[in-house]
Amino acid sequence: MGSTITEKILSRACGHTIHPGEIVDVAVDRLFINDFQGPIVFTQFESLNRKKIVHPERILMGLDHRVPPADVKSANNHVYIRNFCEKYGIENFTEIGRHGIGHQQMVEHFTRPGEVSLGTDSHATMYGGLGAFSCGITSSDAAMIMATGKLWLQVPRCIRLDITGELKRGVTAKDLSLAMIRLAPATFFNYKALEIGGDGVKKMSVSSRLVLANMAAEMNIKCCLIEADEKSLEFAGCTAEEAELIRPDSDAVYEKHFTLDASEVEPLLAFPHNADQVRPLREAAGLPVNQVFLGSCTNGRIEDIEQALEILDGRKVHRRVRLIVVPASQAILLEAVRKGYIEKLLMAGAAIMTPSCASCAGAGAGLIGDGERALATTNRNFRGRMGSKESEVFLGSAYAAAAAAVKGEICDPREFL
Amino acid sequence: MKDTIRGKVFCCGNNITAYQIIAQNRWNLGLNESELGKWAMEGACPEVLNVEYGFRDKGCSIIVAGEDFGGGGKSIEHPIAALQGAGIQLLLADSFSRYSFRNAINRGLPAISCPGISHFAKTGDELEAELKTGRIHNLTTGTEIQGVPLPDFVLAFAESGGMLAYYRNQAE
Numbered sequence: 001m002g003s004t005i006t007e008k009i010l011s012r013a014c015g016h017t018i019h020p021g022e023i024v025d026v027a028v029d030r031l032f033i034n035d036f037q038g039p040i041v042f043t044q045f046e047s048l049n050r051k052k053i054v055h056p057e058r059i060l061m062g063l064d065h066r067v068p069p070a071d072v073k074s075a076n077n078h079v080y081i082r083n084f085c086e087k088y089g090i091e092n093f094t095e096i097g098r099h100g101i102g103h104q105q106m107v108e109h110f111t112r113p114g115e116v117s118l119g120t121d122s123h124a125t126m127y128g129g130l131g132a133f134s135c136g137i138t139s140s141d142a143a144m145i146m147a148t149g150k151l152w153l154q155v156p157r158c159i160r161l162d163i164t165g166e167l168k169r170g171v172t173a174k175d176l177s178l179a180m181i182r183l184a185p186a187t188f189f190n191y192k193a194l195e196i197g198g199d200g201v202k203k204m205s206v207s208s209r210l211v212l213a214n215m216a217a218e219m220n221i222k223c224c225l226i227e228a229d230e231k232s233l234e235f236a237g238c239t240a241e242e243a244e245l246i247r248p249d250s251d252a253v254y255e256k257h258f259t260l261d262a263s264e265v266e267p268l269l270a271f272p273h274n275a276d277q278v279r280p281l282r283e284a285a286g287l288p289v290n291q292v293f294l295g296s297c298t299n300g301r302i303e304d305i306e307q308a309l310e311i312l313d314g315r316k317v318h319r320r321v322r323l324i325v326v327p328a329s330q331a332i333l334l335e336a337v338r339k340g341y342i343e344k345l346l347m348a349g350a351a352i353m354t355p356s357c358a359s360c361a362g363a364g365a366g367l368i369g370d371g372e373r374a375l376a377t378t379n380r381n382f383r384g385r386m387g388s389k390e391s392e393v394f395l396g397s398a399y400a401a402a403a404a405a406v407k408g409e410i411c412d413p414r415e416f417l
Numbered sequence: 418m419k420d421t422i423r424g425k426v427f428c429c430g431n432n433i434t435a436y437q438i439i440a441q442n443r444w445n446l447g448l449n450e451s452e453l454g455k456w457a458m459e460g461a462c463p464e465v466l467n468v469e470y471g472f473r474d475k476g477c478s479i480i481v482a483g484e485d486f487g488g489g490g491k492s493i494e495h496p497i498a499a500l501q502g503a504g505i506q507l508l509l510a511d512s513f514s515r516y517s518f519r520n521a522i523n524r525g526l527p528a529i530s531c532p533g534i535s536h537f538a539k540t541g542d543e544l545e546a547e548l549k550t551g552r553i554h555n556l557t558t559g560t561e562i563q564g565v566p567l568p569d570f571v572l573a574f575a576e577s578g579g580m581l582a583y584y585r586n587q588a589e
Binding site: 037040043044047048049120121122136138140141143148152186187190222382 | 434436441445447448484485488489490491492493494512514515516519520523524568570579580581584585588
């Protein structure tokens with residue numbers, strides 16, 4: 001009986017062949033800790049009375065939820081984090097100025113295909129876009145990894161998704177990810193691994209694959225693995241010798257197979273107040289928006305800014321709309337500056353923020369008020385997630401965001417393309 | 418660790434999220450069971466909203482939930498810590514969200530998956546659960562249901578007071 005990608009990675013990481021349902025101790029290759037969980041993780045680690053972290057070089061400590069801090073409590077948390085990293089030799093600490101959303105920094109030359117790469121935040125599933133086994137973990141889990149290098153995990157059953165065809169113009173990986181959420185009720189995917197392959201995904205950029213793996217968190221899956229290839233290696237900044245491009249065996253056992261034809265996907269939105277409320281964008285056409293948010297670990301990369309500029313370049317943001325753009329990392333912001341994108345965004349009337357999670361998780365700047373409506377490229381839209389409990393958030397692509405910003409209401413972005 | 422847990426049930430429905438178990442405006446209390454416990458279940462139980470110890474004072478020690486208990490995708494341990502601080506000793510649900518299940522195990526709060534449990538008990542019923550076998554007895558109605566037995570490592574964590582405490586004991 002053959003193995004899935006998930007089973008192969010976990011077998012390698014625990015040194016013997018494993019099977020779904022088994023609980024195993026897994027050696028962890030990469031660990032991300034953010035500034036929201038950091039102080040809790042570090043306090044829990046210190047409660048274990050260990051003098052050293054077993055592999056400090058495998059840890060990336062990223063400031064992203066509250067940067068730069070806007071209150072003294074957050075500033076003090078950052079002080080604690082800095083001192084801890086200094087004391088225990090965590091060198092991959094992303095100080096403000098070299099910062100970004102941690103998930104983005106985990107895929108910018110840190111995580112490699114085939115690794116076990118975990119993070120203290122639910123959208124850690126994103127590193128699966130590079131072909132890594134990645135999922136969100138809790139603060140105690142991170143403390144255990146720091147102390148032992150290992151973590152207990154239950155081997156998940158796998159679901160296979162083949163993507164065929166090519167996305168049509170004006171339709172993006174975000175729309176495809178929303179189509180994925182519609183495949184089955186979220187309870188179906190609970191605890192399971194989703195493995196994605198097929199010609200459709202091979203043609204996609206790594207940036208687009210990261211969108212799929214990021215949004216897969218909203219399907220309630222444990223992890224999402226996309227078959228890695230040469231593009232993944234290039235993105236991760238490593239050679240074929242330094243990473244594993246793992247394929248499932250031809251007789252690997254999947255609990256269920258799905259197929260999605262990318263060419264049949266139309267612009268979609270997740271309606272308030274849950275990411276699973278996916279409907280065609282046209283059903284919301286005409287609804288006025290107050291704020292448009294282009295950013296987050298889901299859609300804050302160069303590809304997203306380029307898509308938005310296909311519509312925004314030479315046009316103006318509607319007078320009743322605030323367009324907030326938050327590049328996902330300093331590296332992306334720098335690239336956008338060099339390519340002239342930031343100038344074009346400013347000319348259109350956008351506000352540019354320093355890379356961070358910003359208002360995506362309701363913890364940073366850019367909140368919306370009572371009775372307001374936003375269209376955001378983020379991954380969650382629970383009631384009150386982006387501010388007031390009396391507001392609503394629609395989730396969509398960078399095209400949908402740019403089109404709404406220009407027109408002042410939700411509209412089909414293909415009108416502008 | 419006792420092999421059986423007996424207590425009074427509080428029933429909540431399907432899709433009770435992490436945010437309902439402990440509201441976001443309480444997360445800044447830190448990961449402190451007794452502080453969080455004052456405000457447990459505010460979002461799932463309207464009469465305890467803003468009532469300090471409101472949920473604890475109901476005197477229930479077993480939660481019976483429907484599907485996806487503790488969902489909403491939050492990895493934080495605060496919801497489980499809040500329930501522990503409010504005197505909860507056992508979680509039973511048709512299904513758990515991955516994070517709530519993992520956090521319950523890591524914090525030493527036994528959690529048994531038991532499809533059908535949400536129709537098996539009502540708030541106020543007296544239940545007894547055998548952790549090793551997954552057998553659950555409703556002492557009020559005299560009926561039984563089979564849940565998923567807890568593996569040894571989960572019981573070991575529970576006995577120590579959680580994964581970190583278990584590790585501390587092992588290391589000493």
